[in-house]
Amino acid sequence: MKRESVNINDDIVFETELIRQLEINIDYILLLVQKYHDSNCEDKEILVDISKAIGASIQLRSKKELIESFIDSVNAQSNMDKAWREYVEEQKKKDLEAIIQEENLRQEDTLKFVENAFRTGEVRTTGTEIDNILPPMSRFDNNRLGKKLHAIERIQAFFEKYLGL
Numbered sequence: 001m002k003r004e005s006v007n008i009n010d011d012i013v014f015e016t017e018l019i020r021q022l023e024i025n026i027d028y029i030l031l032l033v034q035k036y037h038d039s040n041c042e043d044k045e046i047l048v049d050i051s052k053a054i055g056a057s058i059q060l061r062s063k064k065e066l067i068e069s070f071i072d073s074v075n076a077q078s079n080m081d082k083a084w085r086e087y088v089e090e091q092k093k094k095d096l097e098a099i100i101q102e103e104n105l106r107q108e109d110t111l112k113f114v115e116n117a118f119r120t121g122e123v124r125t126t127g128t129e130i131d132n133i134l135p136p137m138s139r140f141d142n143n144r145l146g147k148k149l150h151a152i153e154r155i156q157a158f159f160e161k162y163l164g165l
Contacts, residue, residue: 026067026165029053029060030080033071037080047071062160066091088165095158103151104135114155123159125152 029050036046054060054067070087074080100110110133117123124130134151137144 025057026060026063026084029067030084033074034080036071037074059164062157063162063165066161088162092162092165095161099151099154099158103147103154105133105151106135109133110155114159117155117159118163121163123152123156125156 032046032050032053036043036050039046050067050071054064060067066088069091070084073087074083096110096114099105100107113129113133116129130148130152134148137147
């Protein structure tokens with residue numbers, strides 16, 4: 001009896017392309033969170049699925065901590081979409097306020113700067129806008145550049161964390 005061999009290369013290529021096209025977004029994560037809470041927070045495999053989904057998405061990796069703290073804060077009766085939006089807004093305000101306080105930035109100018117960054121889709125680190133948010137410093141301060149770079153890093157991390165939410 002002669003066995004016929006089957007070439008599965010085309011199937012593998014198709015499956016790989018399908019996986020690449022599967023976009024894991026926040027809506028999918030919220031669906032998993034709802035499923036987790038529907039199980040009375042007992043189905044730990046869903047948490048593993050959430051963690052894998054976040055790890056598989058480049059856009060969601062910077063938001064991992066935010067998503068995990070949201071999962072811990074929400075209850076089973078919550079409307080996930082509404083609870084998520086409210087949670088993100090609250091955390092966004094807290095995080096930005098912490099940056100402003102810790103970096104001693106000018107509050108009003110920083111709020112405008114960040115709002116503009118979200119509107120344009122990028123944090124502009126050149127020009128006078130970034131200098132306007134920094135606290136008054138002597139031009140001869142040796143640590144001026146270091147303070148500026150540290151503030152930019154923190155604002156950039158904040159921007160990436162909340163971009164698209």
